[in-house]
Amino acid sequence: MKIEGNHLERRQRPYAEILLANKAWAKNMVEKDAEYFKRLALGQYPDYLWIGCSDSRVPAAGVSQTEPGELFVHRNIANQVITNDFNLMSVVKYAVDYLNVKHIVVCGHYGCGGVIAAMNNNTDKYLGDWLTGIKDSYKRNRAELDTFTDEKEKINRMCEINVERQIEKLASSSLIQKAWRKGKELQLHGWIFDLETGLINPLTDVVGNPNT
Ligand SMILES: [Zn+2]
Incomplete structure (x- = not known):
């Protein structure tokens, strides 16, 4: 077609x-x-907290085929986990300590506009600052990323690195560390959605406390 x-x-x-x-x-x-x-x-008794991108093409319930009541959702540009972001962290706090979710998913997507903007060092007010973490990740991973000759593949790898980094930050956050220390059953999953196939590609799982 x-x-x-x-x-x-x-x-x-x-x-x-x-x-x-x-x-x-x-x-x-x-x-x-x-x-x-x-x-x-x-x-509501959701088992999942979904942290995703605000992109209109990646609706949490739509791509995961979940029903109302199954997903607690937070979305922001480029699915960032920023541990001094009150908006995100209050969602995580409520999900973990009150809703007792069993899984937290950070779901990015290939071709993410936020990731591309960070790679292009966007300096727009608010947007450029929001993307600081991705800009730093991009610099740290330049050696690997510069091996890609195909620009699209390079962007998509950066989209994956971005998801993996958010899972690391979440796993290191006091809130999640405390939950694991209390013996809470809580798994973190880094996924990436492929707009070209409609499929979710699982990238990383963190089960339990990686720091012990
Ligand atoms: Zn995006």
Whole structure:
């Protein structure tokens, strides 16, 4: 099948259409299971915390085929784990200490715009600073990355390094270290989503405490 153009078209969907689609979805769910939303409203017991990129093409529930109630989600540009980011760390704290999730997934994706911007040393206000960690990783891994002659492969390897680095930071964070020290059953998984195949490629797993 031939693909026209080289990117997704902007859909220009009127917002009213989204509200109508929501009504149709809710009606359909109730028709299939009259108690569905009543049960959903009672509480959440997700096993997974998903830390992903804000990219519109990588919806957490969509690519993981999970139902409402299964994923606790945090997304930011280039799926960064920054341990003084109150937004992220309060999500991790709640997920680990209150929801007792069993798995934390950091899911990046190939061709990530945030990673590319960092590799190009973006200095936009906010954006450039948000990407500082990736800029540093890029510098540290230049020897390996410069062996790639194909620019796309080089970017994709940097996207993988970025995910692996976020897992390392999460594993070293006081919050996760403390959870493991208390004997909490908690695994960290670094995954990367391939936009060209729709498949998730698992990169790294951390089970238990790597520092003991
Ligand atoms: Zn991205």
